[in-house]
Structures are given as C-alpha cells and as structure tokens.
Amino acid sequence: MLRHILPRALLGAAVIATVAGGYPYLERKAIAVGTAQVGQVGQVGQVGTGTGHGSGDAAPPVDFPTVVERYGPAVVNISVTTAEQRTSVPMPNGIDPDAPFYQFFKRFGPQFQWPQGNTPRVMRGLGSGFIVSQDGLVLTNAHVVDGAKQVKVKLTDRREFPATVLGVDARSDVALIRIDAKNLPTVLLGDSSRVRAGEPVLAIGSPYGFENTATAGIVSAIARSLPEDTYVPFIQTDVAVNPGNSGGPLFNRYGQVVGINAQIYTQTGGYQGLAFAIPINVAIKVEAQLLAHGKVTRGRLGIDIQDVDQGLARAFGLPRPAGALIDSVEPDTPAAASGLKSGDVITQIDNKAIDSSAELAAHIADLKPGTETTLTLIRNRAPLTVTAKVGTLDGKSTAQRDAGSAADRLGVAVRPLNEAERHTSGLANGLVVEETDGSAALAGIEPGDIVLSLNGTPVTSSEQLRALTAKAGKQVALLVLRDNSRIFIPVELG
Numbered sequence: 001m002l003r004h005i006l007p008r009a010l011l012g013a014a015v016i017a018t019v020a021g022g023y024p025y026l027e028r029k030a031i032a033v034g035t036a037q038v039g040q041v042g043q044v045g046q047v048g049t050g051t052g053h054g055s056g057d058a059a060p061p062v063d064f065p066t067v068v069e070r071y072g073p074a075v076v077n078i079s080v081t082t083a084e085q086r087t088s089v090p091m092p093n094g095i096d097p098d099a100p101f102y103q104f105f106k107r108f109g110p111q112f113q114w115p116q117g118n119t120p121r122v123m124r125g126l127g128s129g130f131i132v133s134q135d136g137l138v139l140t141n142a143h144v145v146d147g148a149k150q151v152k153v154k155l156t157d158r159r160e161f162p163a164t165v166l167g168v169d170a171r172s173d174v175a176l177i178r179i180d181a182k183n184l185p186t187v188l189l190g191d192s193s194r195v196r197a198g199e200p201v202l203a204i205g206s207p208y209g210f211e212n213t214a215t216a217g218i219v220s221a222i223a224r225s226l227p228e229d230t231y232v233p234f235i236q237t238d239v240a241v242n243p244g245n246s247g248g249p250l251f252n253r254y255g256q257v258v259g260i261n262a263q264i265y266t267q268t269g270g271y272q273g274l275a276f277a278i279p280i281n282v283a284i285k286v287e288a289q290l291l292a293h294g295k296v297t298r299g300r301l302g303i304d305i306q307d308v309d310q311g312l313a314r315a316f317g318l319p320r321p322a323g324a325l326i327d328s329v330e331p332d333t334p335a336a337a338s339g340l341k342s343g344d345v346i347t348q349i350d351n352k353a354i355d356s357s358a359e360l361a362a363h364i365a366d367l368k369p370g371t372e373t374t375l376t377l378i379r380n381r382a383p384l385t386v387t388a389k390v391g392t393l394d395g396k397s398t399a400q401r402d403a404g405s406a407a408d409r410l411g412v413a414v415r416p417l418n419e420a421e422r423h424t425s426g427l428a429n430g431l432v433v434e435e436t437d438g439s440a441a442l443a444g445i446e447p448g449d450i451v452l453s454l455n456g457t458p459v460t461s462s463e464q465l466r467a468l469t470a471k472a473g474k475q476v477a478l479l480v481l482r483d484n485s486r487i488f489i490p491v492e493l494g
Contacts, residue, residue: 061253064202068214071255073156073185074131075204075248077211078140078163078177080148081124128205128248129153129177130187130257132287136161136179139283140247141262142168145175153179156212167290171231171298171365173262173278174286175247187249190256192279195235197221203239203261203275205248215240217273224276225307225358226263231298231365233358234276235259241275250277285366299367300393301340302333305357306420308345316345317381323347324360327418338388341379348376364390409493410469410476411438412445414462425450425481429460433480443478443491450481469493 062070127144131137138153145151151163161179168175202216217239224234237250241261250259259277266272289296304327313321323345329335346354350373354360367373369392376385414431422428430450433440451459454468455476469476475492 062255064200064214064216064253067202067251067255068204071185071187071249071251071257072204072212072214074187075156075212076129076131076138077154077206077209078127078129078138078144078247079124079152079154080127080145081150082148126206126209126244127246128244128261130204130247130249131184132186132189134182134184134186136181136184137166137291138163138177138179139260139287140175140177141260141278142170142173142175143262144247145177146170151177153177154211155184167294167296169286169290169296171296172282172286173232174260174283174290176287176290187257188255189280189284190252190254190258192235192258192281195219195222195252195258195279200253201237201239201258202251203237203241203245203248204251205241205245205261207240207242207244209244220274223356223358225356225361226276231361232278232282233356233362234263235279237275237277238273239275240271240273242271243269245275282362297369298365298393299369299371299390300334301338301364301388301390302330302335303340304328304330304415304418305346305360306418307357316343316378318345318347318378322353322355323378324354324357327420334388334391338375338386340375340377340386340388343379344384345378346375347378350374365393409439410465410491411440411442412436412451412465414451414465416461417450421450427452427481429458430481431459431462431465439491439493440478443489445478445480445489445491446482448482451478452481452486453479 125144125148127140129138129140129144132139145163145165146168148165151165152160153163154160159181161181163177163179166176166178197219199219200216201219202214204212204214207213207215217237219235220238221236222233224236226232226234235250235258239250239261241264245261248261249257250261252258258280260280260283261275261277263276264272265274265276286296305324306327308316308318308321308323308325310321312325313319316325326335326340326342326344326346328342329340346360348354349360349363352359352363354363364373367390369390371390372387373390374385374387376383378384412433413435414433417425417427417430417432421432427450430452433445433447433449433451435447436445451465453459454465455472456479457468459465459468472493475490477488477490479486479488
C-alpha cells in the first residue's frame with residue numbers, strides 16, 4: 001500500500017512521495033482502501049556468514065551476481081491480510097493511486113462513490129523483508145505489516161510460514177516479525193554510517209509481486225530528510241524500487257545490507273529514480289528495543305526545526321548553511337526549560353557537529369530520557385551553549401495534542417504554518433495536516449494538505465478548528481491547498 005505525502009517544502013511541485021511497498025489488489029470484487037526490530041543479530045557486520053567490511057573498506061568488493069546468489073535466499077516475500085468495515089469513500093482522494101482501476105475511476109472525479117454499505121472488505125498486500133537470524137527473525141517496514149490480521153512469509157524455496165509481528169515502530173517505519181523455523185539463510189549487516197554518495201548498491205525485493213527481483217544503481221545522496229519522517233536520515237538511491245519492494249534490503253558492493261527500502265517519489269506510482277532507504281544502523285537500534293520491550297522509547301526536547309539554506313545562513317550570520325534552525329519551542333518541555341528560543345540555530349550537540357535538522361532529530365531521539373545534553377547554538381549572531389535534560393517522546397505528535405477534540409471528530413492532527421512554509425506557499429495563515437484518521441482520512445484529506453477554512457470560515461489555529469468542528473453539523477466542507485491548488489473536500493464528521 002502506498003502512503004502519500006505532500007512535501008512541506010515542495011508545495012508547488014507535482015510530485016508525490018509514496019512508500020514503496022504493499023501492493024493492494026481485488027478480493028471478492030471489493031477494492032481495498034487504505035494501507036496494507038531486529039532480533040538477536042549481534043553486532044553490525046556480524047550477521048550471516050563471513051566477516052563484514054563497511055562501505056569504503058579496502059577489502060575486495062563482491063560482484064552483484066554473487067550477492068544475489070549468496071543472500072537472495074534470505075530475502076522473503078511478505079503477504080498480509082486484513083478485514084475492515086468500509087463505508088462509501090470518495091474518489092480519487094480516498095483511493096490508493098496504485099489500486100487496480102484507479103486511473104479508470106479517476107475519470108469520474110471526486111464525486112464518484114464506492115458502493116454504499118458496511119460489507120467487510122478483505123484487503124491483501126504484498127511487501128518484502130529479510131531474515132536477520134537463523135531462528136526466524138525478519139526485518140521489514142512497519143507500513144507493510146502494521147494492522148495486519150494475518151502475515152505470511154514465503155521463502156525462495158517456496159516454503160511458507162505464518163508470522164508473528166513482534167513489534168512495529170511507525171516513526172522509523174521499521175518492524176520485526178518472526179517465523180517458526182530453524183537454520184534459515186541470513187543476510188550480512190553493514191554499517192550505514194560509512195555509505196557514500198556515488199557508490200553502487202543493489203536491491204532485492206518483490207516489486208508488484210515478482211519475487212526475488214534484483215535491481216541496481218548508485219547512492220544518490222545520504223541523510224535525506226523527508227516530510228513526516230523527521231527521525232530517519234534516509235539514503236537516497238536511483239535503484240528501481242516499486243510497490244512491493246518495501247521492506248527489502250539494500251546491499252552495498254560488499255554484500256552487506258546498509259538499508260531497508262521504504263519510500264519512493266513518483267508522479268506515476270512507479271519507478272522514477274528517486275528511492276529512499278532507512279539506514280540499517282537506525283533499524284538495528286529500533287530492533288534492540290522492539291525485541292526487548294515491544295516498543296521504542298526516544299528522547300525529546302520539544303522543538304520544531306528546519307534545515308538552514310544559504311539565505312537563512314546569511315540572515316542569521318552563519319559562516320555556512322549548516323545546523324538546525326528552531327522554528328518553535330513547545331511550552332512545558334525540556335527545550336523551554338533550558339531557554340531555547342525560536343530563531344536559535346543549533347550547530348552542535350555534545351561533541352557532534354550538526355549539519356542538518358535530520359541529524360539533530362536522529363541524535364536526540366537516540367538519547368535516553370533523563371540524559372543531560374549540551375547544545376551549542378547561534379543566537380543573535382553570537383555563540384551560546386545551553387544544557388538541556390532530554391525528555392521522553394510519547395506516541396502523540398504535537399499536532400495531536402494541540403488539536404484536541406478536533407482530531408477526535410474530524411480526524412486530523414494539525415499545526416500552524418511555520419515561517420518557511422508561509423514564504424513557500426504565499427499564505428499568511430493556514431493549518432498543516434500532519435496526521436489523518438477516521439472521517440478526514442476517509443474523505444481523502446492527506447498529510448501535507450494545508451487547511452484554509454471550514455465551512456467558509458478561515459482557520460488560523462487548532463483551537464479555532466476545534467471550536468468550529470464542535471459547532472458543525474454532520475458534514476463540513478474543508479478548503480485545502482494541495483499541489484498549489486485549492487480544493488473543497490466534504491467531510492462527514494464522526
């Protein structure tokens with residue numbers, strides 16, 4: 001299943017980001033709507049057979065045919081099944097663009113409705129994964145197995161096993177599942193911190209259900225920050241990744257897994273040469289917590305941050321465009337207690353230099369709650385050092401806490417536009433949708449949409465949206481900005 005993200009910094013671009021996996025299809029004439037850490041794997045570079053060499057080592061590389069022969073049997077096909085009650089859903093916003101017949105039904109416009117009723121619909125999806133321990137631990141994407149009623153794993157030798165989901169971490173999009181089997185083939189894990197732009201990489205997965213398909217390319221960039229995925233510094237590649245590849249491994253030239261293929265940017269739903277993988281080092285940290293506790297605990301300061309470009313660097317008196325610019329500081333958080341302010345540019349945390357907002361977010365998330373950390377920053381063109389005690393990142397976003405009952409009835413988590421988004425979109429006010437559920441999700445509201453008004457009344461805060469929703473009847477009309485176009489979307493309130 002594909003997840004759609006409207007990039008906050010690319011509001012005018014006709015590009016959508018999707019997860020690479022989960023390929024939905026028809027079951028009993030019903031089209032499914034919606035979306036379809038690691039175990040005791042030892043240290044990095046010690047899983048599987050042989051000794052590992054990180055990217056850039058002097059050890060001789062392995063040719064890709066050998067990688068496929070040696071580690072292809074450890075790459076699995078994952079199929080999931082869910083059964084959901086679905087009422088009528090508008091087209092095309094409520095339907096996955098990779099769903100069968102989407103392009104046909106799209107011609108009818110957003111007023112087209114799926115058949116009425118609460119008939120249970122069976123949803124099936126396909127994804128990929130890879131075995132990391134001989135006793136059956138498998139890594140995949142969270143979006144491949146999250147919410148699944150039944151998960152099956154198929155090996156290249158055609159054996160099939162029911163799988164148990166041991167843990168799912170939506171923030172990193174990493175999941176750990178287990179199958180009951182022994183002496184299984186495994187992959188070799190590498191060190192994603194040593195991945196370099198320009199080096200060759202290989203993906204193995206099940207695009208569109210074609211099992212154990214190998215595709216190759218190069219690393220296009222590292223430490224990419226994507227909308228709604230602030231805790232993962234993605235590896236960008238030009239490897240051909242398509243629906244069904246989600247959860248599959250990304251190998252380096254030494255035959256080591258350095259990433260988990262997770263998302264693609266596409267205008268068509270298929271390969272465009274823009275694929276993104278979760279660094280395996282991130283997955284390993286998630287794996288350890290999922291195996292031990294079934295969930296992941298992360299550190300939190302309570303700030304919204306963005307990257308620093310050349311213009312911002314000049315405006316804030318920085319020698320070069322680097323660091324993480326604080327957009328806002330949440331009240332009653334460690335950041336507020338430490339005296340951090342909007343406009344501060346964090347350039348270093350403890351002894352680590354910060355080049356991007358993704359690096360800072362990932363570093364803070366890795367810190368144990370209660371840890372004291374030292375932040376070096378620039379404020380009013382002068383250097384400053386502050387100490388903050390890291391808090392605990394809970395399962396709710398800032399937007400969910402702010403939205404209150406509006407999120408409950410309308411089904412959206414929103415936040416005000418920050419300065420950069422106001423400049424990019426040309427809007428003075430608006431509420432950015434960060435998460436959707438229930439009524440809003442069924443109506444086709446998407447993360448990244450900017451809510452401009454409700455029933456004709458402009459909205460400028462989550463409190464106002466909450467109040468308007470509370471007074472509304474059973475249906476409201478939201479005016480949203482999407483892909484630089486304004487559209488009204490009717491929403492039947494829960």
